[in-house]
Amino acid sequence: MSEIKLLDKQTASKIAAGEVIERPAGVLKELIENSLDAGADIVNIDIEKAGKTLIRVSDNGKGIEEEDLPKTILRHTTSKINDFEDLNNLNTFGFRGEALFSVAAISKVSITSCRRGQSGAKISAEAGKITARTKAPSIAGTAVEARDLFFNTPARLKFLKSDSVERAHLLQAAEEAALANPEVAFNVKVDGVKVYNLPPQQNTEEGLRKRTAKILGEDLAQTLLYIEDETYGLRAFVSPADKLIAARDSQFFFINRRPVGAKILQQAVYKAYQPYRAKDKHPAVILFMQLPPVDFDVNIHPQKKEIKFMEESAVYNFICKKISAAVLRQSHAEQLAGAAAPQPVPEP
Ligand code: ADP
Numbered sequence: 436m437s438e439i440k441l442l443d444k445q446t447a448s449k450i451a452a453g454e455v456i457e458r459p460a461g462v463l464k465e466l467i468e469n470s471l472d473a474g475a476d477i478v479n480i481d482i483e484k485a486g487k488t489l490i491r492v493s494d495n496g497k498g499i500e501e502e503d504l505p506k507t508i509l510r511h512t513t514s515k516i517n518d519f520e521d522l523n524n525l526n527t528f529g530f531r532g533e534a535l536f537s538v539a540a541i542s543k544v545s546i547t548s549c550r551r552g553q554s555g556a557k558i559s560a561e562a563g564k565i566t567a568r569t570k571a572p573s574i575a576g577t578a579v580e581a582r583d584l585f586f587n588t589p590a591r592l593k594f595l596k597s598d599s600v601e602r603a604h605l606l607q608a609a610e611e612a613a614l615a616n617p618e619v620a621f622n623v624k625v626d627g628v629k630v631y632n633l634p635p636q637q638n639t640e641e642g643l644r645k646r647t648a649k650i651l652g653e654d655l656a657q658t659l660l661y662i663e664d665e666t667y668g669l670r671a672f673v674s675p676a677d678k679l680i681a682a683r684d685s686q687f688f689f690i691n692r693r694p695v696g697a698k699i700l701q702q703a704v705y706k707a708y709q710p711y712r713a714k715d716k717h718p719a720v721i722l723f724m725q726l727p728p729v730d731f732d733v734n735i736h737p738q739k740k741e742i743k744f745m746e747e748s749a750v751y752n753f754i755c756k757k758i759s760a761a762v763l764r765q766s767h768a769e770q771l772a773g774a775a776a777p778q779p780v781p782e783p
Pocket residue numbers: 465469470472473494496497498499507512513514515528529530531532533534535536577
């Protein structure tokens with residue numbers, strides 16, 4: 436007797452959605468990326484009950500045509516590529532057309548949007564099925580609301596961690612986006628309370644430091660050393676040797692503005708601090724690299740997170756060397772200043 440059967444559409448889409456969206460933070464990350472792809476320079480985020488009851492992202496981006504609204508939640512629907520060749524000159528975060536499909540498949544979604552100079556429209560959907568289409572105020576931009584996450588996939592809902600853990604993941608997603616996109620204003624509310632109110636900054640050392648100060652704290656941000664190098668488009672803020680911190684969670688790595696996990700980068704950082712570091716102390720690191728897509732591979736993890744460099748050891752050596760040099764220069768300068776400071780100024 437035949438054992439192999441085709442899954443029904445609903446089951447298949449729930450499975451596919453689960454691969455894209457593991458937890459509330461995954462929804463938030465996708466919605467923020469869509470806002471950035473739409474050219475928004477203001478992104479407002481509302482989170483309720485650790486994202487389990489509500490994740491809302493609104494933006495002032497280019498908006499969605501009214502007739503396109505229902506298409507956004509279909510699978511493989513995207514405005515960002517037309518064919519396979521387009522993948523070669525892509526400068527958006529998304530292109531698979533799976534995010535809104537996935538979010539819609541496991542929640543109750545509403546999308547309100549308006550293009551500049553046109554009238555606004557709204558669609559609502561439950562478990563991927565459209566339940567309402569209405570007019571909406573003409574406010575340019577888009578707001579996407581995902582309510583009751585995983586309401587139709589109870590097994591996944593049970594799999595979620597405590598509210599405090601899920602909230603931490605959500606905030607991390609917002610913080611990563613805010614660090615990588617200093618020109619964009621971000622406002623984040625959690626259970627009605629303002630958590631972040633980040634005005635736009637220039638994408639310069641000064642602007643990045645201001646943005647960093649809002650996220651890691653003013654005191655810490657002021658101490659960080661800045662490193663810039665044309666090689667690999669490196670820009671980084673790192674702790675000076677004598678200002679290492681107790682927590683390991685102030686470490687952010689970005690390749691082409693995407694947050695990534697890269698063991699090799701972390702190892703290079705720790706190697707640079709080896710001469711100065713007590714076991715329970717860690718550097719703060721915010722590190723950006725710009726690389727041509729052929730120089731690294733992001734496909735080894737379904738969430739696009741863990742990446743692999745083509746020239747692993749060259750990257751490792753470079754990052755280690757750059758950070759070592761900056762840290763050493765700073766500690767030398769401190770020693771010199773320390774030796775010079777107590778000298779009394781001679782009377783003329
Ligand atoms: P992808 O980002 O891979 O194209 P998504 O499922 O994330 O796919 O979104 C589908 C489409 O919906 C996008 O290609 C875009 O045209 C539109 N869209 C989604 N969010 C927004 C937004 N905030 N502003 C403007 N358009 C959006």
